[in-house]
Amino acid sequence: MKFKVLALFTVLLVFLAACSSGGSKDEVTEIDFYFPVAVGGDVAKIVDDLVADFEKENPDIKVNARYGGSYSETMTQVMAAVQGGNPPELAVLFSIDLFTLLENDVIEEMTPLFDEKYFNDFYDAFMANSSIGDKVYSLPFQRSTIVLYYNKDAFKKAGLNPDAPPKTWDELVDYSKKLTLNGGKDQWGLEIPSTGYQYWMLQALALQTKENIMSEDGKETYFNAPHTKEAMQFYVDLSKKHKVMPEGTIEWATVPSDFLSGRTAMMYHTTGNLTNVKTNAEFDFGVAYLPSNNQYGSPTGGGNIYMFKDIPKENKDAAIKFMKFLTEPERVAQWSIDTGYVATRKSAYETDALKKYVEEFPQAIIAREQLEYADSELATYQNGEVQKIFNDAIQSILTGKSNVDESLDKAQKDAEKVLEPFKE
Amino acid sequence: MDNTQKTSKKKLSFSFKQNMFAYLLLLPSFIFLSLFTFYPTLKSIHLSFYSGPMTRLQFSGLDQYKEVFTDEIFKKVMMNNIIFIIGTVPTSLFLAMYLAIWLNKKMKGSALLRTSFFYPTVIPLIAVANIWLFIYTPQYGLLAKFLQAFGENGPNWLGNQSTVMIAMIIMIIWKDTGFFMIFYLAGLQNLPKDVYEAAIMEGAKPFQIFRHITFPLLMPTTLFVMIVAITNAFKNVDHLYIMTKGGPDNASNLLLYHIYEAAFTNWDLGKAAVLTVVLIVVLLSITAFNYLFLDKKIHY
Numbered sequence: 001m002k003f004k005v006l007a008l009f010t011v012l013l014v015f016l017a018a019c020s021s022g023g024s025k026d027e028v029t030e031i032d033f034y035f036p037v038a039v040g041g042d043v044a045k046i047v048d049d050l051v052a053d054f055e056k057e058n059p060d061i062k063v064n065a066r067y068g069g070s071y072s073e074t075m076t077q078v079m080a081a082v083q084g085g086n087p088p089e090l091a092v093l094f095s096i097d098l099f100t101l102l103e104n105d106v107i108e109e110m111t112p113l114f115d116e117k118y119f120n121d122f123y124d125a126f127m128a129n130s131s132i133g134d135k136v137y138s139l140p141f142q143r144s145t146i147v148l149y150y151n152k153d154a155f156k157k158a159g160l161n162p163d164a165p166p167k168t169w170d171e172l173v174d175y176s177k178k179l180t181l182n183g184g185k186d187q188w189g190l191e192i193p194s195t196g197y198q199y200w201m202l203q204a205l206a207l208q209t210k211e212n213i214m215s216e217d218g219k220e221t222y223f224n225a226p227h228t229k230e231a232m233q234f235y236v237d238l239s240k241k242h243k244v245m246p247e248g249t250i251e252w253a254t255v256p257s258d259f260l261s262g263r264t265a266m267m268y269h270t271t272g273n274l275t276n277v278k279t280n281a282e283f284d285f286g287v288a289y290l291p292s293n294n295q296y297g298s299p300t301g302g303g304n305i306y307m308f309k310d311i312p313k314e315n316k317d318a319a320i321k322f323m324k325f326l327t328e329p330e331r332v333a334q335w336s337i338d339t340g341y342v343a344t345r346k347s348a349y350e351t352d353a354l355k356k357y358v359e360e361f362p363q364a365i366i367a368r369e370q371l372e373y374a375d376s377e378l379a380t381y382q383n384g385e386v387q388k389i390f391n392d393a394i395q396s397i398l399t400g401k402s403n404v405d406e407s408l409d410k411a412q413k414d415a416e417k418v419l420e421p422f423k424e
Numbered sequence: 425m426d427n428t429q430k431t432s433k434k435k436l437s438f439s440f441k442q443n444m445f446a447y448l449l450l451l452p453s454f455i456f457l458s459l460f461t462f463y464p465t466l467k468s469i470h471l472s473f474y475s476g477p478m479t480r481l482q483f484s485g486l487d488q489y490k491e492v493f494t495d496e497i498f499k500k501v502m503m504n505n506i507i508f509i510i511g512t513v514p515t516s517l518f519l520a521m522y523l524a525i526w527l528n529k530k531m532k533g534s535a536l537l538r539t540s541f542f543y544p545t546v547i548p549l550i551a552v553a554n555i556w557l558f559i560y561t562p563q564y565g566l567l568a569k570f571l572q573a574f575g576e577n578g579p580n581w582l583g584n585q586s587t588v589m590i591a592m593i594i595m596i597i598w599k600d601t602g603f604f605m606i607f608y609l610a611g612l613q614n615l616p617k618d619v620y621e622a623a624i625m626e627g628a629k630p631f632q633i634f635r636h637i638t639f640p641l642l643m644p645t646t647l648f649v650m651i652v653a654i655t656n657a658f659k660n661v662d663h664l665y666i667m668t669k670g671g672p673d674n675a676s677n678l679l680l681y682h683i684y685e686a687a688f689t690n691w692d693l694g695k696a697a698v699l700t701v702v703l704i705v706v707l708l709s710i711t712a713f714n715y716l717f718l719d720k721k722i723h724y
Contacts, residue, residue, distance in 0.1 A: 083478065263564065
């Protein structure tokens, strides 16, 4: 009996001891680098190679690359680590998570860490989401923008010039009508996705009409401004009035498959998909600026590198070293070639590697040239909630549940309520 | 007197020892339960009275509850969950019972049929979501192709607010019926044979046999399966992540997915905690209602 009790206790103690893990001390500085891998092809291997190269150069630093799945899963892991009092040194997260991270007071300002010249080499359109006023909080890393992909073979079949993609909304509608076959049963003229990132697509249309849909300080939205309404009206007219796009919501992930299988002749999608389309398209395809209403325009997207607070000084230094390493022009160029993301620095386009690549594959340069007209992605305080309000409103309009005016007015009111506490 | 005291003392110490040993045996499970069930539950209740950004939570009392209960999306989500339960539970229970009775007969190929009805249960919900995503895809999905054969084009199932819920309900029925069928098969195997023999001697028709013998005798199984089905309707939300993200405009959003959204896209831990408390209360009341009320009405 006694023996049994003792044995039971021993088992329990051993078990509990196994649960608590011991830490080990090393001579080298270890830094954590969180990274989302479920985006843009097989990036895990590329990052692994980068880390290996960096460690060869700096034997006294060890980088632990921690791979999350999607951006939001990575964000969840980072936030959990921060809450557990073990913040990572670096993480690649959505550039639009900036206000959420600021609100929680977990990221380090980067303005004092680098000199001005270094920041100036990044494209302004990307820096827009990385800074507030003149304070820089993150470095552009894997950034994208929306472009028009079009099927040149389908253009030829419809009697359109394959080297003259639509430049204006009117042309877009006109071409789409010619490209829509058998009421869409055989081929749609155009697909603009409306799940997950519909706010992003509507932003593009609003930017083409007049201007962005939120203030730079993340405290105001203009969801019911006339230009936003005009953009939304066009979005819904494409299917309801012109009948060149499927009705209801269109799934983000199936749009590229629809394009590759010839079910739609044109699509609006992220440049992050460029490599995927290039690899899998069995027809001649072109990439173009998004057509303009009054001007060209497209929001940027994608992820930035953030540095976290409350880490020891030597780790901070190591993290800065690693950031510099990752953003060297040659590496930025290679990253762009491997993934299809837009290279974030002007000097990257001066490198031989990227020059050669662009020559062979001119589609890759379109996104960079469109950056001139690009602006920041929707980012506000309480970003998740504001984004959801806007996303729901767009879907409600596209599915015919409510009209443009009432739905966007309501979205604006709801967003104002959420942002109220942040206005001084 | 003395004697009785002695024996009772002995009894007491003996029973104390025995109980102590029992408690020791229970201790590991208790530690796990506390760590992963009781503590998080209490923590959620505690957290539901706080609001604000994650790293700077502030006490807000019942304000957040008021906010949630007047929230339109919350109302919609609860309504969706009720529709989801009404849509999935009775149909899948009825189908499962029907299939079980049919497959309980000794006949050729019944093993194969059982397997084929059971297999959707084995597939993870995420995989099921991907399969059905292809079925529901407009224009070239399986369903659209099938309808095109009759000259119909079919709607954009997941892209319309009026069709998305029914599409989800059909998918979940397909997935869960086989699982419930197994319980009913087990239940049927345990029914007394002599009652049936007597009924057949009396010349009862098949439907009468079902109505007066099989159905009432299967009641305990039905009760158990019903609890599983209702709680499943609250727990199964993985497919939303793949198929609709709760859209269009929350038309397919369910409570647990809404909690996920509040916690991990909006980082509103306080609101997520309030929603979690609502979910816990709902699940506990369903279980309690079943075991305290319905249980008494059943003939075992």
